[in-house]
Amino acid sequence: MGVSAFAAVDLGASSGRVIVGRVVDDGDGARVLLHEVNRFPNGPVRVPAVDVGGPGGPGGPGGSAGSGAGGATGATLRWDVLALYRGVLDGLRAATREVGTLDGVGIDSWAVDHGLLDADGALLGNPVHYRDARTDGVPDKVFATVPAAELYARTGLQVQPFNTVFQLVAAQGTAALAAARRALLIPDLLGAWLTGAQVAEVTNASTTGLLDATTRTWATDVAERLGIDPRLLPPLRDAGVLLGHVRDDVRADLGHHAPLPVWTVGSHDTASAVVAVPATDPDFAYISCGTWSLVGLELDRPVLTEASRAANFTNEAGVDGTVRHLRNVMGLWVLQESIRTWNEAGLPADLPDLLAAAAQVPPLTTVVDVDAPEFLPPGDMPARIAAAAARTGQTPPQSQAETVRCILDSLALAYRRAVRQAAALADRDVRVVHVVGGGVRNELLCRLTADATGLPVVAGPVEGAALGNVLVQARAAGVLTGSLADLRAVGARGLDLVRHEPGGAGTPGTAQWDAAEARLFS
Numbered sequence: 001m002g003v004s005a006f007a008a009v010d011l012g013a014s015s016g017r018v019i020v021g022r023v024v025d026d027g028d029g030a031r032v033l034l035h036e037v038n039r040f041p042n043g044p045v046r047v048p049a050v051d052v053g054g055p056g057g058p059g060g061p062g063g064s065a066g067s068g069a070g071g072a073t074g075a076t077l078r079w080d081v082l083a084l085y086r087g088v089l090d091g092l093r094a095a096t097r098e099v100g101t102l103d104g105v106g107i108d109s110w111a112v113d114h115g116l117l118d119a120d121g122a123l124l125g126n127p128v129h130y131r132d133a134r135t136d137g138v139p140d141k142v143f144a145t146v147p148a149a150e151l152y153a154r155t156g157l158q159v160q161p162f163n164t165v166f167q168l169v170a171a172q173g174t175a176a177l178a179a180a181r182r183a184l185l186i187p188d189l190l191g192a193w194l195t196g197a198q199v200a201e202v203t204n205a206s207t208t209g210l211l212d213a214t215t216r217t218w219a220t221d222v223a224e225r226l227g228i229d230p231r232l233l234p235p236l237r238d239a240g241v242l243l244g245h246v247r248d249d250v251r252a253d254l255g256h257h258a259p260l261p262v263w264t265v266g267s268h269d270t271a272s273a274v275v276a277v278p279a280t281d282p283d284f285a286y287i288s289c290g291t292w293s294l295v296g297l298e299l300d301r302p303v304l305t306e307a308s309r310a311a312n313f314t315n316e317a318g319v320d321g322t323v324r325h326l327r328n329v330m331g332l333w334v335l336q337e338s339i340r341t342w343n344e345a346g347l348p349a350d351l352p353d354l355l356a357a358a359a360q361v362p363p364l365t366t367v368v369d370v371d372a373p374e375f376l377p378p379g380d381m382p383a384r385i386a387a388a389a390a391r392t393g394q395t396p397p398q399s400q401a402e403t404v405r406c407i408l409d410s411l412a413l414a415y416r417r418a419v420r421q422a423a424a425l426a427d428r429d430v431r432v433v434h435v436v437g438g439g440v441r442n443e444l445l446c447r448l449t450a451d452a453t454g455l456p457v458v459a460g461p462v463e464g465a466a467l468g469n470v471l472v473q474a475r476a477a478g479v480l481t482g483s484l485a486d487l488r489a490v491g492a493r494g495l496d497l498v499r500h501e502p503g504g505a506g507t508p509g510t511a512q513w514d515a516a517e518a519r520l521f522s
């Protein structure tokens, strides 16, 4: 096998990156070598409203919720999608410089968010960020038309206020939605800019709340009942097919001389991350651990039971017809926002130092329910944590180290709950937990997770989504063949994994984790 090279565009909520994945075989079987060629920051931008007196403006009948104006604040959280696109182009240029000719490009990003295009194909404003308050109260409004149980039985999606379906309903009455002819999820939007093709890749489409979880086709009847024009929804494509070729003008700008294919991949970052889980035991759970922590199992069919709905487990579409039965745990966002808060207050807040200090704090002193809705919007997380601790009769953390320890203990507790619930809901055994994503670098969190779940934790890869993205491209291009298990074996060959066993010296035992859980969920 010669060397093939693919560019994975992976846009996370906290950073975007373009990573070159070379598929090499030195005689011991194919493996993938990743090399990051561009990384750029990502995050919400709060854009104040400007009243122009129109129906969608703050003073007009559209009202603040209808305008996407962030409720009472009169501002909207948005993504700077053009800066992301520039980061992608810079990355593809750097990738081209590095390898000469790429065998393909694949794009994945966070879920649910989308750009609206008008009749000229122009973008109608920066995509609204899923943490914007415009969807406050919208799920209940939707359930008055399509009851929650019916929506779950059909789409299999957990209720998160930001699901695309709720965002589209929140946008009703706005000038932008009235002018919209297409809604393209973020990776599909970037793919359309690169190639001209307008599609919805299925793994990410499954996060909209408008995809039938069983047939994997658009639930156009549900859309119509909710007043959402189904023509907004583009044709569906599976992961692992040719989306198109990069347009000549863009390719010239990149300095890439040969035709450059763009392959569909698991365009939901979590779908790509799950492809990269280096599992050898089929009884594995995964935690895709970044801004969010997505905790669950890979199944071959959705779990659409009432019990699964009550536990707020989702059934997202995975690559090769698999189902990602998982729960969104609030994730390292809570830590990121705490650090941002401290930085803004002029306090020193270096992540490795904070983690080292947190390791010295006694375990499970204070725990909070990290999935409580108050932790979703940006803001002062240390204050919210202190308030949540006080509300549950616990001593609020005093120092930064105690706050960080509380976050990590609370995340591990949430992982324990989610892993156990996932196994029970799907009636499956779990013998090992794989952690992938930036959280792999958080050794304390990985150790706590092993301890809390009572299971070995295998940590790695850090860039799980990028690896899964490359593996699916390489198979689409004919460089690799086989099943997901075969792809995983190729991915695993190039990795340094760290295994954490539960019950290390000085770690809390099962009874202490049980007691901590009872403080929050009795």
Ligand code: ADP
Pocket (backbone or CB within 6 Å): 011, 012, 013, 014, 015, 289, 290, 291, 292, 332, 333, 335, 336, 351, 352, 355, 437, 438, 439, 441, 442, 443
């Ligand atoms: P996303 O894809 O959602 O943007 P990532 O998978 O890149 O997120 O993970 C980002 C998180 O990884 C950060 O919030 C941070 O908590 C964690 N992380 C990154 N680097 C380190 C490090 N050196 N030590 C511990 N944690 C780290």
Ligand code: LRH
Pocket (backbone or CB within 6 Å): 012, 013, 109, 110, 111, 112, 130, 268, 269, 270, 290, 291, 292, 294, 328
């Ligand atoms: C993780 C993620 C997650 C979604 C959230 C919006 O990046 O894609 O799977 O629920 O972002």
